[in-house]
Amino acid sequence: MTDTYDEFIAEIKDIYNLKGIERILWWDQQTYMPPKGGLDRSLEMATLSTTIHSRMTSEKMGKYLDDLQRESVYEDLTPEEQTNVRETAWEYHRAVAVPPELVKELAKTKTGATQDWAKAREKKDWSIFKPHVEKLLDLKKQEAEFIGYEDRMYDALMDAFEPGMKSSQVETLFARFRDKLVPIVERIVDTGIRPDTSIVTAGYRISDQERFNEMLLPLIGFDMERGRLDATTHPFTSGTLHDTRLTTRYNPDDLRPAIFATIHEAGHGLYQQGHLDDHYGTPMGVAISLGIHESQSRSWENMIGRSLPFWKFFYPKLVEAFPKQFEGRTVEDFYAAINDVAPSLIRVEADEVTYNLHILLRFEIEMALFSGEIDANDAPQAWNERVDKFLGLDVPDDSQGVLQDIHWSMGAFGYFPTYTLGNLYAAQFFEMALKDMPDMYTSFENGDFSGFLDWTRRNIHEKGKLHRAEGLCREITGNPLDEDHFISYLNGKFGPLYGF
Amino acid sequence: MTDTYDEFIAEIKDIYNLKGIERILWWDQQTYMPPKGGLDRSLEMATLSTTIHSRMTSEKMGKYLDDLQRESVYEDLTPEEQTNVRETAWEYHRAVAVPPELVKELAKTKTGATQDWAKAREKKDWSIFKPHVEKLLDLKKQEAEFIGYEDRMYDALMDAFEPGMKSSQVETLFARFRDKLVPIVERIVDTGIRPDTSIVTAGYRISDQERFNEMLLPLIGFDMERGRLDATTHPFTSGTLHDTRLTTRYNPDDLRPAIFATIHEAGHGLYQQGHLDDHYGTPMGVAISLGIHESQSRSWENMIGRSLPFWKFFYPKLVEAFPKQFEGRTVEDFYAAINDVAPSLIRVEADEVTYNLHILLRFEIEMALFSGEIDANDAPQAWNERVDKFLGLDVPDDSQGVLQDIHWSMGAFGYFPTYTLGNLYAAQFFEMALKDMPDMYTSFENGDFSGFLDWTRRNIHEKGKLHRAEGLCREITGNPLDEDHFISYLNGKFGPLYGF
Numbered sequence A, B: 001m002t003d004t005y006d007e008f009i010a011e012i013k014d015i016y017n018l019k020g021i022e023r024i025l026w027w028d029q030q031t032y033m034p035p036k037g038g039l040d041r042s043l044e045m046a047t048l049s050t051t052i053h054s055r056m057t058s059e060k061m062g063k064y065l066d067d068l069q070r071e072s073v074y075e076d077l078t079p080e081e082q083t084n085v086r087e088t089a090w091e092y093h094r095a096v097a098v099p100p101e102l103v104k105e106l107a108k109t110k111t112g113a114t115q116d117w118a119k120a121r122e123k124k125d126w127s128i129f130k131p132h133v134e135k136l137l138d139l140k141k142q143e144a145e146f147i148g149y150e151d152r153m154y155d156a157l158m159d160a161f162e163p164g165m166k167s168s169q170v171e172t173l174f175a176r177f178r179d180k181l182v183p184i185v186e187r188i189v190d191t192g193i194r195p196d197t198s199i200v201t202a203g204y205r206i207s208d209q210e211r212f213n214e215m216l217l218p219l220i221g222f223d224m225e226r227g228r229l230d231a232t233t234h235p236f237t238s239g240t241l242h243d244t245r246l247t248t249r250y251n252p253d254d255l256r257p258a259i260f261a262t263i264h265e266a267g268h269g270l271y272q273q274g275h276l277d278d279h280y281g282t283p284m285g286v287a288i289s290l291g292i293h294e295s296q297s298r299s300w301e302n303m304i305g306r307s308l309p310f311w312k313f314f315y316p317k318l319v320e321a322f323p324k325q326f327e328g329r330t331v332e333d334f335y336a337a338i339n340d341v342a343p344s345l346i347r348v349e350a351d352e353v354t355y356n357l358h359i360l361l362r363f364e365i366e367m368a369l370f371s372g373e374i375d376a377n378d379a380p381q382a383w384n385e386r387v388d389k390f391l392g393l394d395v396p397d398d399s400q401g402v403l404q405d406i407h408w409s410m411g412a413f414g415y416f417p418t419y420t421l422g423n424l425y426a427a428q429f430f431e432m433a434l435k436d437m438p439d440m441y442t443s444f445e446n447g448d449f450s451g452f453l454d455w456t457r458r459n460i461h462e463k464g465k466l467h468r469a470e471g472l473c474r475e476i477t478g479n480p481l482d483e484d485h486f487i488s489y490l491n492g493k494f495g496p497l498y499g500f
Helices: A004-029 A036-054 A059-069 A080-095 A098-125 A125-145 A153-158 A167-191 A206-219 A256-273 A288-305 A308-321 A331-337 A357-373 A376-391 A419-435 A439-443 A452-461 A469-477 A484-499 B003-031 B035-056 B059-069 B079-097 B100-125 B126-147 B153-158 B167-191 B206-220 B254-275 B290-304 B310-322 B331-337 B355-370 B377-389 B416-437 B440-445 B450-459 B469-477 B485-499
Strands: A228-231 A238-239 A243-246 B227-231 B237-240 B244-248
Touching: A004 A036, A004 A059, A004 A080, A004 A228, A004 A238, A004 A243, A004 B003, A004 B035, A036 A080, A036 A098, A036 B003, A036 B244, A059 A080, A059 B059, A080 A125, A098 A125, A125 A153, A125 A357, A125 A376, A153 A167, A153 A228, A153 A357, A153 B416, A167 A357, A167 A419, A167 B100, A206 A228, A206 A308, A238 A256, A243 A256, A243 B003, A243 B290, A256 A288, A256 A452, A288 A419, A288 A469, A288 B079, A288 B416, A308 A331, A308 A439, A331 B206, A357 A376, A357 A419, A357 B079, A419 A439, A419 A469, A419 A484, A419 B331, A439 A452, A452 B237, A469 B254, B003 B035, B003 B059, B003 B079, B003 B227, B003 B237, B003 B244, B035 B079, B035 B100, B059 B079, B059 B355, B100 B126, B153 B167, B153 B355, B167 B355, B167 B377, B167 B416, B167 B485, B206 B227, B206 B310, B227 B254, B237 B254, B244 B254, B244 B469, B290 B377, B290 B416, B290 B450, B290 B469, B310 B331, B310 B440, B355 B377, B416 B450, B416 B469, B440 B450
Parallel strands: A228 A243, B227 B244
Antiparallel strands: A238 A243, B237 B244
16 A cells, blocks of 8 residues: 555655746746737646646545555554645545636636736726626636535635635624724724835835845745745736745835835745655645635734844844935834825735735625626726725725726636735734744844744645645644734734834 | 538647647746746646647647548548648657556656756766666657657657658768868868967947847838747747747847847847748648758758858947957957857857767767667767767766757657757758859848748748658659758858868
8 A cells, every 4th residue: 555655755745846847837938928928828728727627536546545545554644644634535526526627718718818907007997907807707607607506605615725715704704803993093093003104105216125125034934045036017926836936016216115025025025935855746845725825824924024033033134125215214214104004905015904805805806796686897996885885985096996906807706815814814823923932023033034934834835735724723723713903013013113 | 521620720720729828838947937937837838738738739639630531422522621631740749649647757858857967068068967868768768669660769859859760861961961070170170270260259238239129020020019039048939920039148248149149049030930821820830840940940040140241230339339359450359359269169169160070979869878889888979979979079067068058858859860860951951042142142231131031931931841851852852852062152152261
């Protein structure tokens, strides 16, 4: 039986290599591919995803999994081996359910949709993108039906990003969360306090911003020998264990987008770089879910990167990079400016308090699109109504509304809720890390981030998919996920800043 | 039968897509991959090349080819369809002939050899590299035996780069060529004339050089919407029809390497961009051979890029880019400096006259290694003797001699002759183009390169693999390849420059 397990591992490592290629090609498409390269790339991606799909769904794979899941065999495997079998079986069952023609059609549609989404956003014209959304909704509904679901169709799709999570659970959790979050936003708005943000909007040469970010990354623990940083419209993290590619976006008029996207993506990158060499190419060597991934990026971006201790260390370096812009300012001025809370239109520019309201509205719209309550025609209106209701704002055009995110063009329905799940996990984990290391924030002041990084390596990164998200949360915190840790984190941080 | 042909085309297009991916990953490896990314990349490349090999040698492929090559069927195909069947069959037979164990062994040996070649070159020590050469010679001889050959074993290897060419033909051609070339070099050396090259060695900011090259490329017809330019140690062209990636190398002290590598690679790139959309992914949509590829790059680099009319157009733009360095100089000064001819030790730095002597000596040594006349022990001495005989120079150490090129470490025996074949094809084709368009050089002065580009598109690029190199040469020029066109080109150009 060892032989079967070894052959099985060789097979899934081969498949992982092909997926690694897919991740690099995706990066390439967003960074350096020439404008018309998409013509060839969509064909290449279609062939590659078909190849992966047919390896993943082969008779051979089915046989390995049948053999390895036989009770007498499975029981003799180590927990790590069981993880590799269990998680591959989960992926196998999702993959065999979907016919290859649909896989190919989806891949081709996504490539075209991504290109036209960019065009539509530029022209502020939903009608350019709408037919792609209709097509994608149709294909994703077909996919969900093939995969199957217990409760709601949407669950089959969310499962790809947050395995095991049910939309009914999310609905309940998000409703409780919203009831506690909205009063905090109102309280902050009611204070009438707005920090002076001129300190971060004074004009910064992009090449100087790049240099600052590339200096920062290794100091927080990101290994630049095993990764790199580039610029894209929509920041992301891709690649593999020894080749982790981060992107950020630069605004010459505002220092915040690039710095915080860099730290955010570094959080994802540190998770990826934290997997173990020994588990390369297997479920034990990759992330649990997008929610857990996001918990890592949010910890770094917000709990660490937007904290005063972090900037006590980095502020002098920032002043060195931009001496003119920071003349006569203090780290406290900067800290206030990077924690400006105010309802706004663009999700990726939102502060960490109102951010979650952007997610709640997307979750509702996706649920409505999949329940059939609304269709692609209604999406802009459904969007704008919720922006008014949740954030009290008017959407001037669709580029600042329903067209702002790339996700739907990639067929990634069910993805958005993972952002808020990530925030909630982040707060719950961070509270435990602080319990284990009460001096953690002091070490940040000294530029030592290894305590937190090691804690996450040990408790999360090195465990790969050993647990699912819910199990990991119980393992680390002793409790299931809830909203209270995040709420108490917000009160603890923004109370002093806004005087409540 | 149409069905079989269509299925066959779908299959080879899929394989081509995987090869396109291989070409982008290769580019990525040389440009942006982080230092330790090689750990993951070598696994990815191994999986990808195994995938391609098994698709290429599948039973299904064998069956398609058997069916389509049956006389009654083959005769009903169009010439283009016949080309796709014939050339795929040729590749199939080479692929199935070599046992997978030998393919694997070769891949492993190459990786080790390439690493130790770099070490050996750095330490100027042939003995570090020699055992790898011995092993590679042994494996390549086995490979040649498996593939089979009519005349000489070396032909089976050269066939991978220059299909259909025989080494006995090359031997005769190169001997005649050498007898006419050596006197020209001697004449130039005897004049004692050396142009003042200070005009091209005055120091040039790399970012300014980049800007100049990126301005130049579209002006000669390279489509930047379907391609890009980056920097690598060794320039190359990769990618596909709508995604053609060129690289060049920058020297802040010398303007020549970057400009002429850019124009050279653009010549390769224009060939690639010139294939027809309709033939994408089939033998009708790719290049004939390395020799023909090189004929395109050499035409652009030397016959056009090192001509006076070309610089009558571009020199003012160069002066604009580097006003200080070109103060008080003329386009004629520049033209003389970029056509400095002198025997030298390093192939990739050689001028267009002596360059071919570097190739002739490599070809002779490879022939001797494969005929058994010499072995790896004798290679440095055989090299140094020929450098003395052909170029009149002493080789101070092996890093400037037998260790200078990467090719052997990659098992690429039979590759070198294609460089000189390319030069000869270039001259023979260019003469015909000039006959068809006597005013061609005048149009270059006006920055109009479309005449020559269209001529090559029509006569070469759009024909894919319809002809083999020899057939193309007869088709275009009415004659087989010979050395006289190149000799007369050299006399016509360097006679006036060196006063003979």
